[in-house]
Amino acid sequence: xxxxxxxxxVQGNTMTKxxxxxxxxxxxxxxxxxxxxxxxxxxxIIIAAALLVMILxxxxxxxxxxxxxxxxxxxxxxxxxxxxxxxxxxVNDEFxxxxxxxxxxxxxxxxxxLALPISIGIAIFMAELCPAWxxxxxxxxxxxxxxxxxxVYGLWGVFVFLPLVVTPIATGLFDVFGSVPVIGSLFTxxxxxxxxxxxxxxxxxxxxxxxxxxxxxxxxxxxxPNSQREASLALGSTQWETIWKVLLPYxxxxxxxxxxxxxxRALGETxxxxxxxxxxxxxxxxxxxxxxxxxxIIANEFAEAVTKLHSESLIEIGLVLFFMTLxxxxxxxxxxxxxARRTPQEARI
Amino acid sequence: xxxxxxxxSRFQKLIEKNxxxxxxxxxxxxxxxxxxxxxxxxxxxxxxxxxxxYVVFKGGQYINLxxxxxxxxxxxxxxGGVLNAIQGTLIVAGLASLIAIPPAVLAAFYAxxxxxxxxxxxxxxxxxxxxxxxxxxxxxxxxxxxxxPMGHYSGFAGGVAMAILMLPTIIRTxxxxxxxxxxxxxxxxxxxxxxxxxxxxxxxxxxALNGIITGFLLAIARAAGETxxxxxxxxxNERYDLGLIVQSGIAQKQGIFEIFRRxxxxxxxxxxxxxxxxxQQPYPERIEQSWAAALVLMIVILLINIFARLWVEYRKRxxxx
Numbered sequence: 175x176x177x178x179x180x181x182x183x184v185q186g187n188t189m190t191k192x193x194x195x196x197x198x199x200x201x202x203x204x205x206x207x208x209x210x211x212x213x214x215x216x217x218x219i220i221i222a223a224a225l226l227v228m229i230l231x232x233x234x235x236x237x238x239x240x241x242x243x244x245x246x247x248x249x250x251x252x253x254x255x256x257x258x259x260x261x262x263x264x265v266n267d268e269f270x271x272x273x274x275x276x277x278x279x280x281x282x283x284x285x286x287x288l289a290l291p292i293s294i295g296i297a298i299f300m301a302e303l304c305p306a307w308x309x310x311x312x313x314x315x316x317x318x319x320x321x322x323x324x325x326v327y328g329l330w331g332v333f334v335f336l337p338l339v340v341t342p343i344a345t346g347l348f349d350v351f352g353s354v355p356v357i358g359s360l361f362t363x364x365x366x367x368x369x370x371x372x373x374x375x376x377x378x379x380x381x382x383x384x385x386x387x388x389x390x391x392x393x394x395x396x397x398x399p400n401s402q403r404e405a406s407l408a409l410g411s412t413q414w415e416t417i418w419k420v421l422l423p424y425x426x427x428x429x430x431x432x433x434x435x436x437x438x439r440a441l442g443e444t445x446x447x448x449x450x451x452x453x454x455x456x457x458x459x460x461x462x463x464x465x466x467x468x469x470x471i472i473a474n475e476f477a478e479a480v481t482k483l484h485s486e487s488l489i490e491i492g493l494v495l496f497f498m499t500l501x502x503x504x505x506x507x508x509x510x511x512x513x514a515r516r517t518p519q520e521a522r523i
Numbered sequence: 524x525x526x527x528x529x530x531x532s533r534f535q536k537l538i539e540k541n542x543x544x545x546x547x548x549x550x551x552x553x554x555x556x557x558x559x560x561x562x563x564x565x566x567x568x569x570x571x572x573x574x575x576x577y578v579v580f581k582g583g584q585y586i587n588l589x590x591x592x593x594x595x596x597x598x599x600x601x602x603g604g605v606l607n608a609i610q611g612t613l614i615v616a617g618l619a620s621l622i623a624i625p626p627a628v629l630a631a632f633y634a635x636x637x638x639x640x641x642x643x644x645x646x647x648x649x650x651x652x653x654x655x656x657x658x659x660x661x662x663x664x665x666x667x668x669x670x671x672p673m674g675h676y677s678g679f680a681g682g683v684a685m686a687i688l689m690l691p692t693i694i695r696t697x698x699x700x701x702x703x704x705x706x707x708x709x710x711x712x713x714x715x716x717x718x719x720x721x722x723x724x725x726x727x728x729x730x731a732l733n734g735i736i737t738g739f740l741l742a743i744a745r746a747a748g749e750t751x752x753x754x755x756x757x758x759x760n761e762r763y764d765l766g767l768i769v770q771s772g773i774a775q776k777q778g779i780f781e782i783f784r785r786x787x788x789x790x791x792x793x794x795x796x797x798x799x800x801x802x803q804q805p806y807p808e809r810i811e812q813s814w815a816a817a818l819v820l821m822i823v824i825l826l827i828n829i830f831a832r833l834w835v836e837y838r839k840r841x842x843x844x
Contacts, residue, residue, distance in 0.1 A: 213719045216719055216720035217719070220633040224642055225642075226626050226630065227646060227649050230653065230687065233664070237667045240667075295564065299561055300564070312564065315571060316567065319567065319568075322825075325795045327574070330573075330817075413557065438655045439655070444659045469751070473751060488663075489663055495660055496657070496660045499656060499660075500656070502655070
């Protein structure tokens, strides 16, 4: 078969003639056969495809870094550090990103605090308690929650969720905590009539990150060997004590990974947050006031950026967001993989 | 007889020492905490039904045939639809699939065949990391790489941005499906003298095709609902009408290439993008249309999701039983 191939396509090539004079075991002969057989090109093609993903991540970082060079040299680190009186002024070309970084961190962490007990509760219910026939439908429902497009969340949030749920809760929080000395600065008013506030964004984010945290936590719980449960129950623990004192500590690093994954998702969420957060740049630190996040300022202003420095500042915000999510995701994956590797059963996430 | 009485008296002593009461408190905690997890589950499911129900209710009122077959009319005029956005969504999603599928499937072959090599581990790790990169950052990246050098927004740039979003999902699901193909199939093919690439493409790939297609459907359902990456790549275009472009191209005898060029070179709209823009306008008819758009978008995405999952379950049952 080789001989037919050899004489078919490559008659006049001096290289081919030379190789044919070589013995069978010579590396050039082997290389030639591998290429004609197709295995070597195939190997290189799939390696190239595998490298593509890694190159893509590097390229995103490199491109954003390069495109934000003017903003970085003009503003330096002062662009990112906390300031009392931040300016975002496209007319005078003065930009500081602190209000957006603050808004992103505040809404995401608030969402995380709200989502964590709910997600762990669902994961426990799905992995440990519910009857087998209910597990699959429940799993589906939670995953459908993640499938609803972000803009639909936003639309529902603006017209239904904000006025019906967020405004009353925000008013209540303002009444209760508004005058408390230290944490009161998080709950200063006045509460906007529309309900568009950082609190609204945090609530919407809570709903959106529940599926992420739940899925990973459930997989972590399911990966814990049964011997752990049996040992604990045999010692006389109740089911709750088994879950709380044995299973959760056992899967702690995986659950931590799930939490960080959820945080990464919350940081990068754009459309729903942009629609409900009210989009205002003001000095207030309050959870009950409208604000901005890093993703939402990019979504709102990038297409209509006034000056070069304006668009470069937005790209720099994108760069910071990219690095934040990159680092969080790396930590989270390592933690989750750690649990999966430690346990004999498979826990692929 | 005496031993029984001693046991009973011991038990009474235990009761006197409150030991039994303690145990009933533990039982109470158990019951309360376990039912709280059930309540949490209900709490998370409520928004799902609330959103779906409300969107169906609102969107159902405003949806009509015009919505699907007309481009937007100027404000104040009756009728008008979002044909441009529907076409744009299909174009962007189609382009994204064409761009994403080949490298994703090839990379999945690498990951499935070499799970424990350094490159294989790095690939799985970076796939996971890429899936966590915010979609708006992908939009910025595509803007810097494509839109800026080309000098204009285009459906093509939107397709590339969406393809990057789809890559991780397709790679992961394809890899899982390829791993499920029995080794004996592969070995039989290799044993018959077929080269590695032929075995992969004409034996392993067809065997895993069903699962790969479901993974691809899930990826496209996710990507079709994304707005953020399209904001500065596809941009949106109210005047876009594929029918008109094709007609004018044929009428002026400019040939198929010119038609393709126009399809790729212009900014296009998409359903989520239109929804977002309309929802921010103060005109009631625009907001009504954005509810209708939400309904169409949500129904399509949920149906794809449910169908894909049912299909996976069906396949799994059949393989197992």
